[in-house]
Amino acid sequence: MVVSYSGIAGRRGKNPTKIVIHNDGGSKNAKASFYKSWLENHNPELGFAHYYVAEDGTYQAEADGNSAWHCANSVGNRDYLGIEVCQSLGSESVFKANEQKAFKLAATLCKKYKLNPSVAIFPLHRELSSTDCPHRSFALHGKAIVAVKNYYVEQVKKYFGSTSSGSSSSAGSSLAKNTKPLKDGKVGDLVKVYDALYRDSTGAGRSTAKRGKQGRIKRIVANSKKYLVEDWGWAHPNDLQLIKRATGSTSVKLPAGFSKEEATFVNGDTQITTRTNKPSLKGTVGKALKPHEKVAYLGWKVSEGYTWIYTKDKRYIPVRLVGKAAWGTFK
Template sequence: MSSKNGVPFRQKLVGAWNYGAKCPYAMDADSATIHETDNDASANNEVSYMIGNTDQVSYHVAIDENEAVQGIPFNRNTWNAGDGGSGHGNRKSISFEICRNYNQSQGTNITGTQLEQYKKAKANAIKVIAQIMLEQGIPANTSTVKSHYDRSGKNCPSKMRNDGQWIAFRDAVIKEYNRLKGGGSSSSGGMKPNPKPLKDGKIGDTVKVYNALYRDSLGAVKSTAKRGKQGKIKRIVGNSKKYLVEDWGWAHPNDIQLVKRASSGSTSKPSNSKTKTVTIDKLNVYTSQSLSSPIVKTASGYRILKKGTKVKVTATANNGQSVHGSKNWSEVDGWGWVPSVYLK
């Protein structure tokens, strides 16, 4: 099991079949929203229930006295904040539920074992929220660490608000974030600031591993085994650990440095833009050559093409994610990338 800032952390992610109810939109989060569950269930039970029903209620991570459990990918939205279909909390924040805060007979005035569980859950939440905000590139401050109440006026997190502890909790998250950012984590593995982080990597670029790599793009299982080695970027996704280096692991821009740009043969501009026709009912336009990349955003929503739409191919690539056996991708209308197999 991996950990976040010393707290055991695991994923129990919602199935793609339930994305429509739980997390229908791609998301690039810029803040956090904090909740309490208003019951005494464990993080595991909370997430199991949430991902298993089709209610339009969801959150990213539940935290109890023992662990943190992630139910929704960080690059998908959740219906958590009560601020509407396009509300900032619902569409731009990572949402956290703190467990063990309520008892049917006592309300939030819990005592004994449950109170001790809640205190530990809250302490774990400070660590986990700060670590995830750091990993996701979200600065922690009074404008980005928000409560459910801040988003829509609901009395949540209810126990902290009833006890007058919300401001102290928020400030503790910010303090912990700043400690981690300053290198204060005892689990930092000797990582140091990268003077030349890779901000605009492309598939095929040769990079040097400056710090750590991770087992997945969400940050599970850090390893420094490839530190100092050179390899090529194989995939790019929308999560914080966005670059897959060879088959070694996933890297944050701060974890790698550019050695050599991909050869011009991997991506090319047609001498004359060719007009093509979309052949499937809905075709997402992605920011890079991967189905896991974010969908291109427009002023009116997301760039999704309908069957029969005419587009101009403004660039091509032959080293993207394989789709139906083909690694060929096309840049359309200068917006972004689609698998070439869906154009004719």
């Protein structure tokens, strides 16, 4: 069922040209059933999207053929479909599941309106107006516009029926599916490059030059091409096969709410106070991170307006104010 907004923001008179995937900024209770009730008593001029995708299903608030006030941009409101990924302030697992539903919906809409999934088809809300939307996707999938857009396209293509990018070679597209993709890779693992490597972790600069070679994982980040192999390039788990697990390493469990990212933080010119029991300024003070000191970390989390890293020696270290430059560099 579509709510009574039908056409209130104008009738487009043509097929939509792009799709904006939003994050709703709602709590764990902001489900499709909530939005159905809330939107019917909500001033539409304050904003609404076409679809609301949540744990309990998908609610369509406006017909595809009509415009919607969803991105504070005249062209975007008129010509683009808006999909809200709901419960973006709730649990990460629920949000990611909702994202996948939204990607599947986006793939269906792309097919319906003959849109070829590409970064041009999926502008971010923050590109169209002043906002932090999609805030949760931004934090989870690269913290950069190009990284998030590449992730969106990659995920939509899974459901669209395309698994290769426009830059893939004919050899790459004809390669048999990797039946033993890397699972839960660790820094130091010896792996075989089954398919391609990329110049950066967002998926740019695809190359098959190292196909069949063996090398070790040097770094792991949160982007889709998450594994750095030697200094050759970045790989998706489907691009690699495990040869031998790293030995002599100790596994440290990430605290709740932390996103996995194995790398090194190099502090800047100012000493940073660390915490030993929780990512909070009220936590127990630990050994300070000295100026220019390096520290290996396993994951990150946003808490109290700061981005915190969790280190191998089990310290919580704030490394930046959210939305601001880091107090050091990441390697």
